[in-house]
Amino acid sequence: xxxSDDSMQFLEDLNDYNESMQNAYLIVTKRKTLDDIYxxxxxxxxxxxxLPFDPVNDNGTDESILxxxxxxxxxxxxxxxxxxxxxxxxxxxKTQIE
Numbered sequence: 760x761x762x763s764d765d766s767m768q769f770l771e772d773l774n775d776y777n778e779s780m781q782n783a784y785l786i787v788t789k790r791k792t793l794d795d796i797y798x799x800x801x802x803x804x805x806x807x808x809x810l811p812f813d814p815v816n817d818n819g820t821d822e823s824i825l826x827x828x829x830x831x832x833x834x835x836x837x838x839x840x841x842x843x844x845x846x847x848x849x850x851x852x853k854t855q856i857e
Contacts, residue, residue: 779809780831784840786810787819787828787847820851 785791793814799805811827812819819825825848832840 775807775809777831777835779811780828782808782810783812783819783824783828784832784844786814787825788843820847822848822852825851 782791782796786793786796796805796808796814800808810819812821812824817824825844829841829844829848832838832844
């Protein structure tokens with residue numbers, strides 16, 4: 760029985776991780792704003808809203824977060840998202856250099 764509980768927890772954790780990657784993609788590509796998220800949480804659309812970064816102090820466009828997202832969507836074979844994130848990463852890198 761304990762192994763089943765561990766398996767269920769793993770699946771829940773994996774689902775939360777995948778959800779956080781999708782949420783981060785929506786934020787960094789500006790498909791959603793923090794205000795959108797707050798309204799959706801308040802309306803009950805989301806029980807939890809996970810992100811791999813702190814949206815109060817970071818917009819998710821630093822190189823490490825973008826690389827994390829690119830790797831994630833590459834593994835899940837969502838190549839359109841990878842391409843969009845790579846372009847964003849390149850733009851952010853160029854902006855930081857200037």
